[in-house]
Amino acid sequence: MLFDSFDLVSALTTLVACLVSVALLVAVSQQLWQLRWAATRDKSCKLPIPKGSMGFPLVGETFHWILQGSNFQSSRREKYGNVFKTHLLGRPLIRVTGAENIRKILMGEHHLVSAEWPRSTRMLLGPNSLTNSIGDIHRHKRKVFAKLFSQEALDTYLPKIQLVIQDTLRVWSSSPDPINVYCEAQKLTFRMAIRVLLGFRLSDEELNFLFRVFQQFVENVFSLPVDIPFSGYRRGMRARETLLKSLEKAIQEKLQNTQGKDYTDALDVLIESGKEHGNELTMQELQDGTLELIFAAYATTASASTSLIMQLLKHPNVLEKLREELRSHGILHNGCVCEGALRVDTVTTLPYLDCVIKELLRLYSPISGGYRTVQQTFELDGFQIPKGWSVLYSIRDTHDTAPVFKDVDVFDPDRFGQDRTEDKDGRFHYLPFGGGVRNCLGKQLAKLFLKTLAIELASMSRFELATRTFPKVMPVPVVHPSSELKVRFYGLDSNQNEIVTETEAMLGATV
Template sequence: MELYTVVTSALCTLLLPLLLIITATKLWELYCFSRRDTSCHWPLPPGTMGLPFFGETLQMVLQRRKFLQLKRRKYGHIYKTHLFGTPTVRVLGADNVRHILLGEHRLVSVQWPASVRTILGSGCLSNLHDSQHKDMKKVIMQAFSREALENYVPVMEEEMKSAIDMWLQSGSCVLVYPAVKRLMFRIAMRLLLGFEPAQMDPTHEQPLVEAFEEMIRNLFSLPIDVPFSGLYRGLRARDIIHAKIEENIKEKLRQEPKSSCKDALQLLIDHSRKNGQPVDLQALKESATELLFGGHGTTASAATSLITFLALHKEVVQKVRQELESKGLLSNKPDEKKDLSIEILQQLTYTGCVLKETLRLSPPVPGGFRVARKTFVLNGYQIPKGWNVIYSIADTHDVAEIFPNKDEFDPDRFLTPFPEDSSRFSFIPFGGGVRSCVGKEFAKILLKIFIVELCRNCDWDLLNGPPTMKTGPIVYPVDNLPTIFKPFSSTC
């Protein structure tokens, strides 16, 4: 009898929690299913909604690529899930993405997860809508005009030469990803926010870089602001960044611009003064933080991928050098060496193909977030009003039929133009539609200069071979890419 009682008690102890979990999960699935639009006869996409409240957020954050690959293999190009507290549909493939990106304001509108909106703030471009977004984008685009970009080239070249010289003189391995992040951060601080080099000594710069890393790490977290949570850490890091930017804004407000070519922050300040209203300091800090995030995080990721692919494909480096030599950019004689300019950079066709191929295989930003403004049908499935919609850049590149041998690094594939209809949404490293990246021309020029300076100044080898890549939320190498740099000397 006692044995029976013990066994019964043990079974109850084990089974009751299990039954409660199963019941809660089933009720959660029923609740999520009830969120469908019953007025639409089309079914919801296939997929699972995960655990109550948490959904599949934890699996996605912890496993990222593995999680997304499993989902894609099991459910195809459209599937449902539950991420960051909201039912979500994830889409990939050129045709599906085309509907999302061209459906802005009609089918969908931008809506990043609550943690992103909280940390970056409501005043930044990514979180603005309709006329406010249009007006702000118009202002910021002035900082990326051809004239502005032409003025940026010498600063970009100066910073890159200085960084590469340090890598060459180190005499030991360089952890590329942190080094490139510091480089791109300095460039963004100078060109986008107007910081002077004297304001960016390593003592003050490093804490700011670390704060940015902490903020970015916690951008995509559960929307719970309690001590030690991801959102809490992200907000504390954001406050450090805001304090530094506020110093710069107040300095700009006290002085007249020193140059006719204004940085993006100065343009935003001038725009905020137009109507005679008091300057909205918080909105300016949010916009400046977003500019720094977009201006250095993504370019650092892409530059790290460039070093990786070029190290693994020495024949591509040789072809780049041949192109540089043909344009007079490889000469060792100072009187023969041409200065870089927008015009010359645009003539570097093959170098541009190297950049495109890098962005195809390793886009820094894996996708974008939208929310359904109304229920609509996509490829036979209903997307209910209010559900989040994530479009995937990386997976869309991966499944694009216009790229044969898609796993190979082959810049030559971009030498022949693709038909416009088939390629427009098969290759979208900067997004598309009215929400495409405002700084894409800035990024292209910056990364082209990076390729030029690398290939005409050094050779390099990866100490650990091809790296394992992780997304958090920007793509980066897990080992930070330890690399040995050696001087390259042209025989020209």
């Protein structure tokens, strides 16, 4: 018995010693990791580098960022200020909040900073994407892509967008069960990208297959760039390969079917723009451009569409005020959208609808910010921003902390009305689509889609929350509900009365 007790004590002592050794090793390696990045400061600049933590070796604070969501930025901003350092997705990073700080970054494109997304994002979107291009190549690509979102192009897209939204709302209204809004919004925006922007003639089976693969692709766009079996990066690259094969087939079929026909979608314009500039696009460039178009139209628009439905549910007075505006402008008559009433020039000049979408994008900006790489050391808030580091300017936190906005947590479309000036006091306090030479080219299309969705929601559907409470909102990788947003939709007739199916009518008669 004595020897047994001695063995137990010896084993415990050994275990404690091992644990202490591991703890010391972790502490030492973490300190060396912090010193490794502290040594990258620009010695020619007397200013210190920003405060903050670089987390653990290699992974940095990536897992903290994923798990903490919006609390990650806010907690560190409170502790370190509007400019702080961290390490995310395999790279050292300085996160920046505040209109003046962001102005310096966005206006410093091409001399202070250049655009460079995390390696996983760059590799998954492809080397020929607009996102990854810089300098003259970027300027040329922007000229080509700008035609995809011109006034003329939007006029062509709008009737098709309206039809896709109407068909989707009919499906939602015919479902006997509540729908998961975020999941269905993703399907809606994916369908819009494939059928409206690209003009692909895919069967429902092919469309559903592509959607599942694309979801896997998007889920891993912001992953640790570690190419090992079962890693998110590896899954994302496999999804990319599958998508490119399917896209090549669809592009080839489209090229054959559209010869000699009018150009009516974004892919047509992309192909023709390349020819006009004497640089016909290769299949690889068309594949990357197509994939980037789907990516741009999908995740952020699905996020904003979900937030729109949630806010209209929370604020029925906003929905009714919106209906009143549509009636007064002759768009709604007897509860439905008048045929031919929706035109781009009409939709974009509805003042209250514009306020609703602006407020939605202020409070629930889909993306958190944009990445830049520092080309030469410069100063922000009394700190040096060293050459070679990455900078992430924060859109959401700048909106949340902007002094020009009152009651920032309140959904209040009237703050953008003519009687108030909250959106006019400062250029970089409000930037849901970024700014500078890399502002979002598709912002007008995104706003047109959201406005059309709001109009159709106001006209052809009654909808109500199917759960007791609204889910919390998560900000990473885009704003989305933390759990399912379950909503029940009801079809309406032209007088805003609920459409009752034959089965429901029979059941009601027997009660």
